[in-house]
Amino acid sequence: MAHLRFHLRFPEDKIREPVLCQINRAFPKVDTNIRRADVREKTGWMDVEFSGDTAEIERAIEGIRQKGVIVDPIELNVVE
Amino acid sequence: MAKPAPMDTDKIKGLVCRECGKEYPAVSLHVCDMCFGPLEVQYNYKAIKPRLTRKAIEAGPKSLWRYVDLLPIAGDPTVGLDAGFTPLVRAKNLGDELGLDKLYIKNDTVNHPTLSFKDRVVSVALTRARELGYDTVACASTGNLANSVAAHAAAAKMQCYVFIPHDLEASKVLGNLVYRPNVVEVEGNYDDVNRLCSEIAGEHKWAFVNVNIRPYYAEGSKTLAYEVVEQLGWEAPDHIVVPMASGSLLTKIWKGLNEFHKLGLIDRMATKVDGAQAEGCAPIATAHKLGRDFFKPVKPATVAKSLAIGNPADGYYALKATAESGGAMDMVTDEEIIEGMTLLAQTEGIFAETAGGVTIGVLKKLVKQGIIKRTETTVALITGNGLKTQEAVMNAVGRPTRISPSLVHFQKTFGLGNHER
Numbered sequence: 001m002a003h004l005r006f007h008l009r010f011p012e013d014k015i016r017e018p019v020l021c022q023i024n025r026a027f028p029k030v031d032t033n034i035r036r037a038d039v040r041e042k043t044g045w046m047d048v049e050f051s052g053d054t055a056e057i058e059r060a061i062e063g064i065r066q067k068g069v070i071v072d073p074i075e076l077n078v079v080e
Numbered sequence: 081m082a083k084p085a086p087m088d089t090d091k092i093k094g095l096v097c098r099e100c101g102k103e104y105p106a107v108s109l110h111v112c113d114m115c116f117g118p119l120e121v122q123y124n125y126k127a128i129k130p131r132l133t134r135k136a137i138e139a140g141p142k143s144l145w146r147y148v149d150l151l152p153i154a155g156d157p158t159v160g161l162d163a164g165f166t167p168l169v170r171a172k173n174l175g176d177e178l179g180l181d182k183l184y185i186k187n188d189t190v191n192h193p194t195l196s197f198k199d200r201v202v203s204v205a206l207t208r209a210r211e212l213g214y215d216t217v218a219c220a221s222t223g224n225l226a227n228s229v230a231a232h233a234a235a236a237k238m239q240c241y242v243f244i245p246h247d248l249e250a251s252k253v254l255g256n257l258v259y260r261p262n263v264v265e266v267e268g269n270y271d272d273v274n275r276l277c278s279e280i281a282g283e284h285k286w287a288f289v290n291v292n293i294r295p296y297y298a299e300g301s302k303t304l305a306y307e308v309v310e311q312l313g314w315e316a317p318d319h320i321v322v323p324m325a326s327g328s329l330l331t332k333i334w335k336g337l338n339e340f341h342k343l344g345l346i347d348r349m350a351t352k353v354d355g356a357q358a359e360g361c362a363p364i365a366t367a368h369k370l371g372r373d374f375f376k377p378v379k380p381a382t383v384a385k386s387l388a389i390g391n392p393a394d395g396y397y398a399l400k401a402t403a404e405s406g407g408a409m410d411m412v413t414d415e416e417i418i419e420g421m422t423l424l425a426q427t428e429g430i431f432a433e434t435a436g437g438v439t440i441g442v443l444k445k446l447v448k449q450g451i452i453k454r455t456e457t458t459v460a461l462i463t464g465n466g467l468k469t470q471e472a473v474m475n476a477v478g479r480p481t482r483i484s485p486s487l488v489h490f491q492k493t494f495g496l497g498n499h500e501r
Contacts, residue, residue, distance in 0.1 A: 047116040073278030079220040
């Protein structure tokens with residue numbers, strides 16, 4: 001089982017949508033674990049660990065992206 | 081090295097989470113298991129203080145390793161033995177131009193061996209990587225970092241992987257290939273390269289210098305602050321202007337100054353640490369201007385490619401460090417960057433890369449705004465060599481004056497007289 005960690009950013013127009021809940025329903029074999037977050041009225045971010053099969057996690061991540069949430073590695077930018 | 085290096089337990093306490101404070105041993109770990117916050121090296125200052133004197137430092141090698149007591153390695157340095165200890169230039173001409181009586185340029189355009197400040201961080205990262213048992217190093221980079229990792233890995237006979245975007249300019253690719261690392265061009269956009277490299281770092285037992293070795297790697301930047309203080313005669317300056325990409329350099333300058341103060345190596349420490357960014361990629365400077373403690377990531381669009389990090393890992397901490405120091409931040413346009421580069425070259429004879437143009441451009445603004453005062457001792461960090469980004473100034477430096485091979489023509493062209501003789 002893989003454990004992959006990502007930093008999710010919710011733009012203003014997505015902050016009211018239950019994106020993670022929808023992803024959990026769509027990918028029941030991927031566990032999501034929010035470890036740190038700062039969600040404000042108009043914006044928000046979450047550090048989340050996804051556990052499960054790597055390919056399934058990648059599909060779930062793609063699903064989150066398609067919902068307009070920005071997904072970065074937990075380290076943010078590693079290309080210097 | 082003349083003196084035996086202290087052991088791990090003596091000097092390095094371990095790693096500590098910058099968010100929740102959880103402590104870890106000094107292994108290759110960069111994210112806190114508890115809260116996912118970034119980790120940094122913690123030192124045993126009580127053990128270091130008695131032996132770290134100005135005299136002891138001055139007797140050390142003429143490289144960044146004279147500060148080995150405050151660097152996160154357990155034994156003797158083994159990689160990058162000649163990095164650091166670059167000139168601190170009294171910039172009288174540029175100072176006159178800008179209205180500063182005591183301006184200095186910290187000139188890392190001549191750092192060894194790849195002409196940028198990255199030689200500092202990579203020397204520390206690879207020495208530590210070897211201590212941790214790695215024989216393969218890697219990085220994801222579009223420029224200076226890749227050059228430095230590839231060069232140091234070649235000299236240290238380590239396996240090396242350099243990941244670059246597939247559309248990087250040919251000259252930059254060549255600058256890596258010459259050292260014979262495995263240069264991997266990744267298809268896709270910047271975000272794809274970024275994500276893949278993070279995943280590779282998690283998957284393979286390599287020393288990915290700015291990912292799993294980052295807590296050690298970043299510490300190398302402190303040596304810029306140490307050198308500035310020592311070269312000013314053990315005085316901390318009033319201002320240091322620092323270019324910002326990930327924001328790490330600025331936070332480490334602040335850490336380095338505070339360490340010297342805490343250890344009694346300087347009596348007074350009232351330095352304001354000022355951050356400089358390019359307008360086309362200024363998430364940190366923008367947040368500072370808006371008075372926010374968080375930044376909004378951006379898509380970079382600037383000539384200063386070595387600073388083009390849209391979602392900077394240390395952005396939050398850079399904001400915090402500048403605020404603690406009472407410093408300022410500002411940003412400059414591409415035109416101002418080029419002006420800054422040519423001004424530095426034409427007044428001090430130093431050809432800096434675009435990041436240097438950002439530093440000089442912002443310095444100029446801060447002086448104009450009265451934030452930096454004429455009599456204040458000011459240091460501008462120039463972190464990379466202009467030969468690496470020649471294309472940026474190609475249209476700003478004019479053309480040679482063409483003449484026929486005739487003395488008369490030459491003298492006539494330049495109004496030097498005697499052409500009638």
